[in-house]
Amino acid sequence: MILLLAGTTEARNLAEHLADCDIACVASLAGVTDSPIAYRGDTRVGGFGGEDGFVRYLEQAGIRAVIDATHPFATAITARTARVCGARGLPYLRYERAEWRSRQGDTWHEAMDSADLARIIPRGKRIFLATGRQTVEDMTHLNHSAIWARVVDTPRDPFPMPHGAWISGRPPFTVEAEVALFRELKPDWLVVKNAGGAAGRAKLDAARALGLSVAMIGRPKSPDGVTRREQLLDALEWAQSL
Structure with a gap:
């Protein structure tokens, strides 16, 4: 049984392909959103109860390998999973989508982290x-x-800052919808994490179309020595090789 740490479009697509290949897999969702999109095959929702609980689950469920397809910024989950799998000699794959790259017409400003945004974005x-x-x-x-x-x-x-508000929306979003939203709100800056992926690209395309500045928070590094794949078929091939 493969444990697929999920919650991304890439994880859901990989679960489909694993099922098509008759590879036993259970997808694990953190449960941080209401009504998550259904996955094909076995699914569990919720945390493991810390590192000890994660180890117990691996043993009790008979997990023979782990594919970590969580969000590229889910650093705590990735670090823990890599550490536990390494200590137990359990095959571990970090499957994450490629980073976004700027194109002609983009106005991107690289930020190291959230604190660095104050350096990039002018006051007001x-x-x-x-x-x-x-x-x-x-x-x-x-x-x-x-x-x-x-x-x-x-x-x-309530919103934690004096001049702000929550905007609700469930992805994916179209470029047209993002353009309409930005025209309504009239932001000067779009702040995003460099999560990559086609599904989240629409907001960047909309920003380019409207000439908005983008503060792009750089992606954290994966733990050293971890096997990584960026393409679905490469991740599937890894699973088939077990």
């Missing part, structure tokens, strides 16, 4: 955050700006 500019709900608390140093933060499920808590 209007900002659209597309970095996920969990990162908004890290953006309070931008509270001098008008900020809109897009989330899948609107939090019950």
Whole structure:
């Protein structure tokens, strides 16, 4: 049985191909969003209860390999999984989509992390955050700006900054829809993480069409010595080789 750490489009597509190849797999979802899109095959939802709970699950479920297809910025999950699998001699693959690359007409500014945004974005500019709900608390140093933060499920808590609001939306989004939203809100800057992937590219295409500046937060490095794949068929080939 392969454990597929999921929650991304890449993970869902890989689960389909694993099922087509009759490779036993259970997809694990963190359960941070309401009504997640269904996966083909066995699925579990929720955390493991820390590292000890994760080890117990691997043993009890008879897991023989792990494919980590979580979000490229899910650093804590990736670090823990790589460490546990390495210690147990369990085959481990980090499957993550390629980074976005700027194209002609883009106005991108590279940021090392959330704190670095203050260096890049001038005070008082209007900002659209597309970095996920969990990162908004890290953006309070931008509270001098008008900020809109897009989330899948609107939090019950009030927006944590004085000049901002939640924007609800469930991806994928079309370029046309993103252009219409940006024209309505009139942001000066779009802030994104370099997550990569075709599904999230629409906001960047919309920003280019409207001449918006983009603050691109760089992707963290994967743990050293980890086997990585960026293409679905390469990840599938790895699973078939076990």
